[in-house]
Amino acid sequence: xxxxxxxxxxxxxxxxxxxxxxxxxxxxxxxxxxxxxxxxxxxxxxxxxxxxxxxxxxxxxxxxxxxxxxxxxxxxxxxxxxxxxxxxxxxxxxxxxxxxxxxxxxxxxxxxxxxxxxxxxxxxxxxxxxxxxxxxxxxxxxxxxxxxxxxxxxxxxxxxxxxxxxxxxxxxxxxxxxxxxxxxxxxxxxxxxxxxxxxxxxxxxxxxxxxxxxxxxxxxxxxxxxxxxxxxxxxxxxxxxxxxxxxxxxxxxxxxxxxxxxxxxxxxxxxxxxxxxxxxxxxxxxxxxxxxxxxxxxxxxxxxxxxxxxxxxxxxxxxxxxxxxxxxxxxxxxxxxxxxxxxxxxxxxxxxxxxxxxxxxxxxxxxxxxxxxxxxxxxxxx
Amino acid sequence: xxxxxxxxxxxxxxxxxxxxxxxxxxxxxxxxxxxxxxxxxxxxxxxxxxxxxxxxxxxxxxxxxxxxxxxxxxxxxxxxxxxxxxxxxxxxxxxxxxxxxxxxxxxxxxxxxxxxxxxxxxxxxxxxxxxxxxxxxxxxxxxxxxxxxxxxxxxxxxxxxxxxxxxxxxxxxxxxxxxxxxxxxxxxxxxxxxxxxxxxxxxxxxxxxxxxxxxxxxxxxxxxxxxxxxxxxxxxxxxxxxxxxxxxxxxxxxxxxxxxxxxxxxxxxxxxxxxxxxxxxxxxxxxxxxxxxxxxxxxxxxxxxxxxxxxxxxxxxxxxxxxxxxxxxxxxxxxxxxxxxxxxxxxxxxxxxxxxxxxxxxxxxxxxxxxxxxxxxxxxxx
Numbered sequence: 001x002x003x004x005x006x007x008x009x010x011x012x013x014x015x016x017x018x019x020x021x022x023x024x025x026x027x028x029x030x031x032x033x034x035x036x037x038x039x040x041x042x043x044x045x046x047x048x049x050x051x052x053x054x055x056x057x058x059x060x061x062x063x064x065x066x067x068x069x070x071x072x073x074x075x076x077x078x079x080x081x082x083x084x085x086x087x088x089x090x091x092x093x094x095x096x097x098x099x100x101x102x103x104x105x106x107x108x109x110x111x112x113x114x115x116x117x118x119x120x121x122x123x124x125x126x127x128x129x130x131x132x133x134x135x136x137x138x139x140x141x142x143x144x145x146x147x148x149x150x151x152x153x154x155x156x157x158x159x160x161x162x163x164x165x166x167x168x169x170x171x172x173x174x175x176x177x178x179x180x181x182x183x184x185x186x187x188x189x190x191x192x193x194x195x196x197x198x199x200x201x202x203x204x205x206x207x208x209x210x211x212x213x214x215x216x217x218x219x220x221x222x223x224x225x226x227x228x229x230x231x232x233x234x235x236x237x238x239x240x241x242x243x244x245x246x247x248x249x250x251x252x253x254x255x256x257x258x259x260x261x262x263x264x265x266x267x268x269x270x271x272x273x274x275x276x277x278x279x280x281x282x283x284x285x286x287x288x289x290x291x292x293x294x295x296x297x298x299x300x301x302x303x304x305x306x307x308x309x310x311x312x313x314x315x316x317x318x319x320x321x322x323x324x325x326x327x328x329x330x331x332x333x334x335x336x337x338x339x340x341x342x343x344x345x346x347x348x349x350x351x352x353x354x355x356x357x358x359x360x361x362x363x364x365x366x367x368x369x370x371x372x373x374x375x376x377x378x379x380x381x382x
Numbered sequence: 383x384x385x386x387x388x389x390x391x392x393x394x395x396x397x398x399x400x401x402x403x404x405x406x407x408x409x410x411x412x413x414x415x416x417x418x419x420x421x422x423x424x425x426x427x428x429x430x431x432x433x434x435x436x437x438x439x440x441x442x443x444x445x446x447x448x449x450x451x452x453x454x455x456x457x458x459x460x461x462x463x464x465x466x467x468x469x470x471x472x473x474x475x476x477x478x479x480x481x482x483x484x485x486x487x488x489x490x491x492x493x494x495x496x497x498x499x500x501x502x503x504x505x506x507x508x509x510x511x512x513x514x515x516x517x518x519x520x521x522x523x524x525x526x527x528x529x530x531x532x533x534x535x536x537x538x539x540x541x542x543x544x545x546x547x548x549x550x551x552x553x554x555x556x557x558x559x560x561x562x563x564x565x566x567x568x569x570x571x572x573x574x575x576x577x578x579x580x581x582x583x584x585x586x587x588x589x590x591x592x593x594x595x596x597x598x599x600x601x602x603x604x605x606x607x608x609x610x611x612x613x614x615x616x617x618x619x620x621x622x623x624x625x626x627x628x629x630x631x632x633x634x635x636x637x638x639x640x641x642x643x644x645x646x647x648x649x650x651x652x653x654x655x656x657x658x659x660x661x662x663x664x665x666x667x668x669x670x671x672x673x674x675x676x677x678x679x680x681x682x683x684x685x686x687x688x689x690x691x692x693x694x695x696x697x698x699x700x701x702x703x704x705x706x707x708x709x710x711x712x713x714x715x716x717x718x719x720x721x722x723x724x725x726x727x728x729x730x731x732x733x734x735x736x737x738x739x740x741x742x743x744x745x746x747x748x749x750x751x752x753x754x755x756x757x758x759x760x761x762x763x764x
Binding site for chain 1: 400402403406407410430431432433437439440442443444445446447449450451466467468470471474475477478479481482498501502503504537538539540541543544545546547548550
């Protein structure tokens with residue numbers, strides 16, 4: 001299993017002047033540390049309008065910046081929104097290609113369709129169309145990368161023959177992934193032969209079934225890309241400190257915040273039936289039922305024992321990481337920057353996990369270095 | 383007067399396998415040199431599908447890379463093609479680029495002038511100007527109004543949203559528009575926007591007349607933003623070297639290649655069966671038969687001070703002419719045709735050392751002043 005950072009670029013209230021600047025410049029420092037420690041990748045969402053929850057509305061810009069201050073860590077869109085009002089598929093293909101050139105081939109391309117009413121409404125996307133829009137775009141983009149010219153006559157976009165430029169330097173193209181929250185998306189990921197980025201998994205035990213669904217589907221996949229990216233990833237909140245007590249104090253408010261805020265974000269779906277979003281109605285109803293629930297430190301202990309959150313000292317975190325590894329996850333996406341966890345505590349988490357957890361699990365410290373050396377050699381040859 | 387660089391990011395055939403990679407990284411090296419030498423700004427276009435002519439299809443990514451490899455140089459979009467992206471996403475990208483560059487963004491806007499691009503994105507020629515007008519009014523409003531909503535002809539944002547993050551520069555980055563067409567100088571002035579003159583091949587007396595109209599009209603601006611950006615920027619295509627004769631030999635073919643290619647591209651809109659009145663001015667370009675763009679045309683450009691080729695004194699002389707015309711800024715355009723990377727580096731060095739100090743001592747008529755945004759009749763209402 002590989003280790004990765006996953007960012008919402010979050011900051012719960014209270015806010016102060018300049019906090020948005022701090023989010024970005026601090027997260028950049030965090031990724032630089034992860035790069036030095038040999039983390040596999042960093043992933044960032046694309047969300048719009050979601051104050052507190054995510055300030056990551058233009059991940060392509062942050063990634064451009066990150067590509068120049070890191071040298072090994074891979075840069076993953078986790079994910080890029082493909083319904084056309086958010087991003088024209090041509091523009092996505094172009095941006096990924098330029099980023100691939102400027103990062104010396106370090107891009108991972110994750111995509112999705114958006115799961116909040118605020119965003120779908122803000123960009124005037126009919127929720128019932130969002131999956132079909134994603135499907136049309138996700139099939140088109142690898143063709144834009146691989147073929148000299150591209151034309152398209154689909155339901156949601158049409159274009160005459162054009163040369164989409166430039167092309168990515170990873171050949172045949174960067175690895176492709178999709179955000180998977182509900183079981184059906186794990187299946188779709190398998191069918192399309194792309195990696196599944198598992199979000200919203202409340203405990204590793206639930207993963208077994210999702211990964212099984214994925215593995216079954218991928219056996220008979222019809223890949224949208226030029227190769228099958230048979231990989232699964234799972235996201236979990238992670239706060240690591242020298243002692244569990246310390247980690248719990250830091251993590252508690254952040255976990256309460258994410259629970260409360262997620263409920264708020266999904267509430268619109270709890271109130272109505274939206275085709276294709278029924279799953280979120282259930283999630284939202286559960287979350288809303290929790291109300292203004294505040295977890296006790298004892299509850300947090302229980303969740304740590306269950307492996308529902310990766311919180312504690314390095315041994316606690318190692319145990320949770322092992323749950324994920326035994327479930328068959330290829331990549332652990334650690335949400336280290338959540339709620340209002342201060343920058344120095346995030347740095348501490350990245351440092352401790354990198355030094356005391358990763359080496360005990362990641363079989364690939366060696367593989368990774370070989371990959372990095374190969375990339376560097378390739379870059380040198382250019 | 384200020385001085386910077388502007389890029390199309392070109393790569394002329396025959397193409398080596400890694401030509402795209404090379405041109406991006408060579409451009410980066412040139413910009414890093416310009417940053418060290420104290421150039422005021424670097425600008426990149428946004429073009430799509432224009433093989434050879436421009437590989438800069440995702441300037442938001444490339445400029446984000448630039449922010450991390452430079453310290454002082456301002457980073458300009460010259461320009462963002464507003465009809466091709468959702469205005470919310472443009473506002474978000476500019477804000478984040480501003481954050482990552484520590485407040486060095488210049489926000490240039492435009493509408494596209496080639497049929498290849500318009501049809502590629504399914505935008506009708508008659509819609510480009512109203513789309514631009516709607517977006518350029520809405521974007522600064524997204525930065526100052528929270529919550530924000532709009533009900534335009536092309537875009538609706540409702541229910542109201544928070545467009546985040548916000549730019550670092552207060553009240554917001556300077557806003558410009560690309561102007562070739564005389565009428566655009568007026569549209570710029572009415573909105574309190576700076577003009578980026580893309581007037582290659584237009585005689586200086588005609589440019590002077592347009593600038594005069596701009597200066598007259600901008601006194602009665604109804605600004606879209608919270609500033610009036612009363613500035614005129616002019617491009618100086620050229621090549622400066624140690625041996626003027628040899629420099630001219632290299633530049634001549636490259637200039638002619640660029641002019642032929644450029645005319646071929648823009649004439650597509652003027653000549654299209656269904657075009658818009660607002661593109662008719664490009665007929666002057668369409669009248670040129672590429673085969674007739676020969677040595678005579680090169681001399682027309684050179685004798686008319688429309689290009690600067692030779693030693694440092696040529697750059698200084700042309701810059702002085704533009705200063706006399708009323709320009710506040712000149713942008714050297716040095717990377718076009720087959721001019722080799724080392725020649726461009728040397729040009730940047732000579733201009734930086736011998737021309738820049740003098741240019742920057744010249745006083746100019748324009749500048750940025752604080753203003754109250756005005757209600758505009760053509761604005762999308764909240």
